[in-house]
Amino acid sequence: MGQKKPSARNVGESINLVLEHQTSYVGDDNRNVPFVHLPLDQDKYREMVAKLVIKHDCPFSFVEHEGFRDLVNFLNSEAHSISRNTLKADVLKLYSKEKDHLKHSLSLIPGRISITSDLWSSISTDEYMVVTAHYIDDEWNLHKKVLSFTHVPPPRTGALLAERLYGLLREWGIEKKIFSITLDNASYNDVLMNVLKKHPSLGCSLPCNGDFFHIRCGAHILNLIVQEGLKVIDHALHKIRESVKYVKGSEIRKVRFATCLSQLSYLTSKKVRQDVPTRWNSTYLMLDTALSFREAFAHLNRIDSNFKCCPSDTEWDMVERIAKFLKPFYEITTLFSGTQYPTANLHFLGVWKIQSRIMEEVNQSALFVGNDDLIFRMATNMKVKFDKYWENYCMVLSFAIILDPRYKLQLVEYCFQKIYGSNGESKVLEVRHKLYLLYNEYLSSELSTNHSSLATTYSNSQGQLDATDELQVLHKSEEQEDEALVEDLEQISITG
Numbered sequence: 408m409g410q411k412k413p414s415a416r417n418v419g420e421s422i423n424l425v426l427e428h429q430t431s432y433v434g435d436d437n438r439n440v441p442f443v444h445l446p447l448d449q450d451k452y453r454e455m456v457a458k459l460v461i462k463h464d465c466p467f468s469f470v471e472h473e474g475f476r477d478l479v480n481f482l483n484s485e486a487h488s489i490s491r492n493t494l495k496a497d498v499l500k501l502y503s504k505e506k507d508h509l510k511h512s513l514s515l516i517p518g519r520i521s522i523t524s525d526l527w528s529s530i531s532t533d534e535y536m537v538v539t540a541h542y543i544d545d546e547w548n549l550h551k552k553v554l555s556f557t558h559v560p561p562p563r564t565g566a567l568l569a570e571r572l573y574g575l576l577r578e579w580g581i582e583k584k585i586f587s588i589t590l591d592n593a594s595y596n597d598v599l600m601n602v603l604k605k606h607p608s609l610g611c612s613l614p615c616n617g618d619f620f621h622i623r624c625g626a627h628i629l630n631l632i633v634q635e636g637l638k639v640i641d642h643a644l645h646k647i648r649e650s651v652k653y654v655k656g657s658e659i660r661k662v663r664f665a666t667c668l669s670q671l672s673y674l675t676s677k678k679v680r681q682d683v684p685t686r687w688n689s690t691y692l693m694l695d696t697a698l699s700f701r702e703a704f705a706h707l708n709r710i711d712s713n714f715k716c717c718p719s720d721t722e723w724d725m726v727e728r729i730a731k732f733l734k735p736f737y738e739i740t741t742l743f744s745g746t747q748y749p750t751a752n753l754h755f756l757g758v759w760k761i762q763s764r765i766m767e768e769v770n771q772s773a774l775f776v777g778n779d780d781l782i783f784r785m786a787t788n789m790k791v792k793f794d795k796y797w798e799n800y801c802m803v804l805s806f807a808i809i810l811d812p813r814y815k816l817q818l819v820e821y822c823f824q825k826i827y828g829s830n831g832e833s834k835v836l837e838v839r840h841k842l843y844l845l846y847n848e849y850l851s852s853e854l855s856t857n858h859s860s861l862a863t864t865y866s867n868s869q870g871q872l873d874a875t876d877e878l879q880v881l882h883k884s885e886e887q888e889d890e891a892l893v894e895d896l897e898q899i900s901i902t903g
Contacts, residue, residue, distance in 0.1 A: 516545065524588065526563070536572075565599040566602055590623070623796060640729055646722060650714075671702055762793060
């Protein structure tokens, strides 16, 4: 028997039933879920707009733009319009909420907090102080949080900055959890740190009486060292800087220089770079890229009578030698500037390579007649600055490298022996003594917090071990290890 052909009426009724069903239910996989219209959560909507403005650095007036309001109305006509004043209040509310959350997190971390701070100048020469906290949480995740970025009106004396910084630490409830503060080498920062170190609430809580409290910024020290060395090529450096300014000074000059580039016998993806004179790494990049355009600058000098600052061949040769000498310094600066990974354990080896490179040039030029006098003069200038700033800085860097299981104390012994010769042993003993003091202080703190469990951990059949004795036992066992590590250290080469 054949099936009965459906009538038009039956089909129409079926379609109507489906349409009626679709307006009442949404779903898939044979599961029908009633469609319920939920009202818009106005508070959540305002919070998300505030986060959008913060994340993308939009002005508060953004929410009053006609295009934004048209978009919001299209997406949901129930959304209330937000004024710039309302948005400002929402942003401050969100900031307060996040600040409370961060304060709670900082109160729970088991270790100490290291602080970095710097003064930044705006285009209008207003000064701003940024304060950043660096710490490791209980799951060993590295964190970096900006605690403050505020305008600092004059006068900006060390004492006033110390008062402001201490007030900030107290506001966050971390004044008794500080290990160190890293600052640049401005003279007022020495005053600032002396005031903080003597503060009755802060000073008494510092490890080892604050011996490691003041850390000088490694990148800033390196900048001072290299800037001192660059003085030997001041004239050539000035010419290259002015040459770059000249070709970037107008569209006509850019076109003319592009014509010179087309005459090169090779292709390069580099572009001429203008440096920031106070930042040596930008100066290095300017020199490095300018060397790629040496022929182009020479051609421009031949066709443009207004271009009067082209370096001579002798000056180009000087710059080439200096750039080669400075390359490892630039690489180490880049390493120091890392923010997404711990760098404390990398500093010691980097500083050692810098010191070794400087000493190598100074010693070789002193022993062998005919060596590069330019590099010798540069290295000599840099050594004076290095000795001034790095001597005390190496102490805390040594701790980090000793705690790195790949290197331990053997690397410090190796490096100090290479640099200081017979005096290296006494410097190693000083580092070990300071490390024992710091270790004992942490141990005492832990014992006072949880005496019973740690007393069991640090005891043997003859009673509790002194922390110094324990570290000495560990050191003796390391001396008996395979000599492969020492062989590896011998193969460590200076970059460049």
